[in-house]
Amino acid sequence: MATSLTLIATPCTAPRSSSSFALAPRLPPRCSNATAARRRAVRATTLQSDQEPAGSGDSGATTTKLSASTSVRQERWEGDLPIEGCLPPWLNGTYIRNGPGMWDVGEHAFHHLFDGYATLVRVSFRGGGGARATGAHRQIESEAYRAAVARGRPVLREFSHCPAPAKSLLHRFGDLVGLVTGAALTDNPNSAVLPLGDGRVMCLTETTKSSVLIDPDTLETVGRFRYTDRLGGMVQSAHPIVTDTEFLTLLPDLVRPGHLVVRMEAGSNERKVIGRVDCRGGPSPGWLHSFAVTEKYVVVPEMPLRYSSASLLTSELAPFYAFDWVPASGSYMHVMCKSTGKTVASVEVPPFMAIHFINAYEEEGDEAAVVVDCCEHYGDPAIIETLVLSRLRSLRGKDVLPNARVGRFRIPLDGSPFGELETALDPEEHGRGMDMCSINPARLGRKYRYAYACGARRPCNFPNTLTKIDLVEKKAKSWHEEGSVPSEPFFVARPGATDEDDGVVISIVSSDDGEGYALVLDATTFEEIARVRFPYGLPYGFHGCWIPATEE
Ligand SMILES: CC1=C(/C=C/C(C)=C\C=C\C(C)=C\C=C\C=C(C)\C=C\C=O)C(C)(C)CCC1
């Protein structure tokens, strides 16, 4: 494991994605066998194997293996990728994944998975006759990242890292201003990557200042996304709900515990308030990484893992980094009508701990309700500590991943004070672990059958399978390869499909032996149909997106 990082600002000479299909040398023919595909040299010309161990195999650069929790060794790389198996003829477009790929800077090694500086990984596919794939990775140039590289240590507050207080009184005053204004918080956008309805592509995490635009072809950081409204706010959901027409998100209010529900039209930079939900427990809002919507409603969760205002304002870590676990404060679900901004239900629910919400829908009739599904950790915040890097690295193969289930809330819309939380299917189906979920986006906010997630093949200390969960039959199918860590399975629908699971699932896999590849599964059968190998291992990443190719 490297504890320091040499940054190599590598000029990319390899062709770029959209035009690269035309320029790139021919890759192995469709449905080539794995050996033949691997024998073809990957053009890894931008990897500087003399300076940094970059990978393995045909690139010629062999040494230290990169795996899920090893920092990426170069700022960027771009090149052609060999395809093993068959890409579906309709799979034309670009998959981009965001995540915390760099946990070491200068002499500083971060402590937690969530701390890493954002690394984008891109795979552009062209299926059909003469199938091709190109790949790339690149660091997002946030202020946090650039300052850390320049100083050889982190300068802003990351998830588990608070910079030491300044020595001089004058600088301490500066620190205080930074804390109160939020300027001391990171802008490292390592969580989601989202194509907006107007064609721009945004990356972000939970600080409002972290929203940036990137170029999906070059992965270059275009610049900060500047909200032109005056809503301010230090934090936001890392998972806005984005459609062709709008961007919906929540802005937690840390002073008067609650959340603003806001909407931004495609093409605009101005968020407008739909309404406000008051939190019912205290002393601050429940941590809100993601939330759910139905066709009519926005569902605002409130769990007992709450923002620690004291931690955020004093730059000292709380028991759970930026959060306090306050079980006595209760758990609630609030439902706001999108068109009126009125809260139509606010119910107490059994204790829960959820980072990622899967989907929600309305049930009509005498017992009208909103059903909300999430990756639920049995009301226990232990998962946060499981994701400490030293544990991820040292406890491989040990059965220390806390149990998780598909938690299904039923929120009655008749004014009843309580909602229900049940387990949607036997958790043994997915190995008692599950998180990092996706659905067919056409089912967003509607009744749906399939969820894709990372599950567990025990013993394990981290989710290590891809799983397709059938919420009707209450069964799951899984993909697993010994020693491999797959990231969020991302569903891409076949153009023109009507069946919910007609498409593919894409995930990027980091294996213990230093391999990195994009895996393409048939979403119906959940069988592997192709893999596209990078010439080096890839760090773990969080969330992906799909950008269909435009007609040529
Ligand atoms: C959370 C706050 C901050 C920073 C957050 C950042 C930088 C990233 C959060 C990423 C998350 C929550 C990823 C979740 C992944 C879950 C996994 C892999 C689960 C696996 C389970 O089996 C600030 C900005 C520091 C301050 C406010 C709060």
Ligand SMILES: [Fe+2]
């Ligand atoms: Fe997330």
